[in-house]
Amino acid sequence: MQSFLDPAILFFIFGILAGALKSNLEIPAPISRFLSLYLLMALGLKGGFALAKSGLTMEVSVTLGLALLLAVLVPALGYLTLRRFLSGFDAAAIAATYGSVSAVSFITATQYLNNHDIDYGGHMAAAMALMESPAIIIAVLLANWVRQKQRGSQGAAAVAGAAKTQDASLGKILHESLTDGAQLLLMGAMVVGLVSGAAGEAAMKPFSIDLFKGMLAFFLLDMGLLAARNMGGLKAQSPWLIAYALGAPLVHASVALGLALLFGVSAGNTALLMVLAASASYIAVPAVIRHAIPEANPSLYFGMSLGITFPFNILLGIPLYTAVAQRVVG
Template identity: 60%
Template sequence: MNNFLDPAILFFIFGVLAGFAKSNLEIPQPIARFLSLYLLMALGLKGGFALYESGVTTEVITSLGGAIFMAILVPSIGYLILSQKLKKLDAAAVAATYGSISAVTFITASQSLDELGIHYGGHMAAAMALMESPAIIFAIIVASKIRSQQQTHDVARPSLGKIFHESFTDGGQLLLLGSMIIGIISGDVAHEVLAPFSIDLFKGILSFFLLDMGLHAARNISELKNKPAICFYYAILGPVSHAIIALILAKLLGLELGNAILLMVLSSSASYIAVPAVLRQSLPEVSPALYMGMSLGLTFSLNIIFGIPLYTYLAQQWI
């Protein structure tokens, strides 16, 4: 219930309602981009400051290993399921989208944990960055194999080297990691100086950004019209299944509560920025409406409103 009283979540719901009402309310793209970069920078700094205090521990190494494992497992399972009902290239694109992560979902979850007083490691921001690329590589490899079997060479595609370079050097991802490194190096001094920027403003900026995301989510849901039923089922049930697998893994690895919740959130989220940008180049045969409608229209909305409190509750019961 508290999740529905959170102003950031209420702004997201307001944005969804405004989008469904076909309002002309809109956040200019340059401003939305700035908000996104601010959130990533602030998150990176917070993670760096936390790592400065804790250092590299067994929990840190174990959490990062679990994140990489989930980043490989989720797209693999997704492709096996989706390829039974969708075209193989479509299945590869959706699997890559769900194998990667949503930074905004993670940021919202970390803010929720802060308000609940649940401790989590700053290294989970690094885990988020590590989970971005494996799914992209998976999709490229699978698509290459499919095209080889189909002997289709008529689609102009950028080189694998270029795609790998873009997936590893995405601006948002670099800013996140760079900010984290700066936080680790500068430590307590920068923490005190930058607190008004990275902490005090965070909730207000997040609320404004979620308003924009709500508008986009409402407008992307319509893209799923006439899509196969499995798209709806997977967009709703897939994330919950991924979160439960992550919970089991977190229990086996002995992760602390906050880190377990964030691993669940990362595993259940789906990319709607970095991966789609790469897929447009590497899998031009697949309509972006398919994976954008699923990830942003359904999964993102459900995770923000219902998923985060559900995953928190499940972890509290089991960890």
Template identity: 60%
Template sequence: MKHLLDPAILFFVLGLAAGLLRSNLEIPAPLSRFLSLYLLMALGLKGGFALAQSGWTVQVSAALVSALVLAVAVPAIAWCVLRRLLPPFDAAAVAATYGSVSAVTFVTASHLLEQQGTPAGGYMAAAMALMESPAIVLAVVMAHWLRAPASVAPIAVGSQAVMAGGPGIGPARVGSPLGPVLREALTDGGAVLLLGALLVGLLTGAQGEQAMHPFTVDLFKGLLAFFLLDMGLMTARSLPGLAGLGAQRLPLALFAVVGPVAHGLLALGLAKLAGLAAPEATLLAVLGASASYIAVPAVLRHAMPEARPALYVGLSLGVTFPFNLVLGIPLYGALARWWLG
């Protein structure tokens, strides 16, 4: 458990403790946004530089195909489980949240692999970008499908009554039109910046890597620690949202831990079939096991207002994110080394 003594992880613990103690410690929203954009840009550049050095290989293609398969399989599996526990819209929203990825978990895992002297291929940044949108698209399509058929009694959402849609249950004329929401999902600023930075790194190669070294290497550790401090504060703020779940709290909390581990094992199985090495398999498992708490919730608030944000944000940020950060990353790494060598 050496990674728990990493300064970045300890700053997350500090932020979590400060939030639980109701300290007035706070990271201004514009600074938090800057830090997230910095991490995506630095990660994209590192990936591009590494890809420029290695070139496009069969292994790169296999990793990207595995990522796409995972991006479709995870929300489908989560939906099959969650529809037995939750109303349709809540189940679809939580499934989409777990079908997408956490950039911060991925960045942290990448950093820890570098610290251990076993860095993964930079092309895994492209795998992360590919996995971000499919779950959002599936959720938007499912929301329109759930609203499609005949009629049902209205349920309250905010201050308005809407129809609780479902197969054969009735239309609900709520949410955003399909086209604009899909466009928002596919042109998300974080994904555009990540892929754009990866392209810049690929085009500039070794010369660009030397020029950007102070930005992508020297500053990275400190800014990651600062961002994880903010994530600790956010995690503490998300926990009260889980208090109102009543009898559902225990099975959903169990899903928020067991589900990601199962998704990580599925990712390791795909990595084995694809012939990936242990570091790349670790990152694929981290991607499969992570859940979105920024990009997907931002889209779902407009696309699926029938779902409860406290539920899908509370589970992903309040349970899964700290679990992955503290226990999940070393678990997936150990399993990858044991299984793939």
């Protein structure tokens, strides 16, 4: 219950209520974009400052390795599950959405850990960046495989021509996903924090620490409004998809917990790994998938991630994952 009294979470709830009431309250798109970039920059700086203090330790290397492993396991599990009751294209798109990560969920989780004095490593911001792209790559490869199966009856020449086009498309998607502006800003800010160290931390404290809480609350208000407006489109969807949107985060978080426990990751880093594994992208991945897999239905992967999974993780998931990590890992 204490987590619901956090001002940032209360603004998120307020945004959902305002959206449900069909209020004309709206955060202009340029301001929303600025807020997201600010949060990523501040997070990157804080991660870089923390890394400058701790250095490259064994736990840092292990945790980053686990993040990459989860970035492959989660979309693979998602596709195998979803393919049983969806088309290959929809299954690939949703698997990519849930295989990637939500930066806002991660940022909210770091604030939650800070509020409860739970230590975590600054390198977890790098883990988040590493987990964003693999799911997109896997989904594009799966979609290309489905297309090739569908074109199998068109003859070898047609298949070869289609494969050539798809390879070019895959190269473009790889470039877009690896050079995404938000991801580059996060990594660049982390490098700046790492290089500038303690002196940079003192200089940037008013920007990266003092303003952070208020900016997060403002951004979560906007996310609450957006989430409420995407919930209505899910009413006609299959109950299986609703169940997946709620159950998949718990399964993915459990996989992350098991791996973290096996490799001796600390409680704070375990909680963040669970949040990352449980989260679903609703900005970067849908934007890429809409062009990379046009055959998929955007209302499915976008509506599920933003309308169900994101509110679930913000309101219930983060406190749950943190409590479980503390109880199991200690």
